Amino acid sequence: MEWYYTLIGVLVVLLLLMASGMPVAFCFMLVNVVGAYLLWGGEVGLGQLVVSIYGSVTTFTLLPLSLFILMGETMFHSGISFNLIDSIGKWLPRLPGRLGLMALGAGALFSTLTGASMASVAMLGSTLVPEMEKHGYKKPMSLGPILGSGGLAIMIPPSSLAVLLGAVGEISIGGILIGIIIPGIIMTLLYGGYIILRCSIQPHLAPAYNVPLSL
Numbered sequence: 001m002e003w004y005y006t007l008i009g010v011l012v013v014l015l016l017l018m019a020s021g022m023p024v025a026f027c028f029m030l031v032n033v034v035g036a037y038l039l040w041g042g043e044v045g046l047g048q049l050v051v052s053i054y055g056s057v058t059t060f061t062l063l064p065l066s067l068f069i070l071m072g073e074t075m076f077h078s079g080i081s082f083n084l085i086d087s088i089g090k091w092l093p094r095l096p097g098r099l100g101l102m103a104l105g106a107g108a109l110f111s112t113l114t115g116a117s118m119a120s121v122a123m124l125g126s127t128l129v130p131e132m133e134k135h136g137y138k139k140p141m142s143l144g145p146i147l148g149s150g151g152l153a154i155m156i157p158p159s160s161l162a163v164l165l166g167a168v169g170e171i172s173i174g175g176i177l178i179g180i181i182i183p184g185i186i187m188t189l190l191y192g193g194y195i196i197l198r199c200s201i202q203p204h205l206a207p208a209y210n211v212p213l214s215l
Helices: 002-019 024-039 043-057 060-078 080-091 098-113 117-134 139-155 160-169 173-179 181-201
Strands: none
Touching: 002 024, 024 043, 060 080, 060 098, 080 098, 080 117, 098 117, 098 139, 098 181, 117 139, 139 160, 139 181, 160 173, 173 181
């Protein structure tokens, strides 16, 4: 039972480190080093930890993850993402919950470019939430579509989580990415139908506003 108490102690230390404000990555790294030393036989465990880290970093199937993050950062700092949102806004007609549909469409397009849900949610939240609040959108219809569209990054290729799942489960990465295309499209259409239906039934959640016409 000694290993059990050691594991409990490691978890407690991890929680305390997180509560202290230390970055999560450093918390896990410190706990891994201490845990490997205590549970894997001292210096031998540390050597095994180094080998495990090297094997994880040099896995070829995980290479797309860093490229997905790079694409997201490039879109954010170059301003392409904001231009993309403006373009989608000009395409959409005067539908119920128009800004919610804009968030959904932008999230779907970001998913095809970045593959990272957190990046999509961050960009849409900083861009569309102030606009939604300006037009009187309530929380369920301002934050809900943005969070829901962020989940589309998992189901629309390229997907970071799909690549990670394939690498861990030793499944064909290409097969997973092809297999989630149709479910991702269906989820997008269902989200859009739900936004239109709910805003039609409860118009106070997303008040209508005049959209300036542009040639």
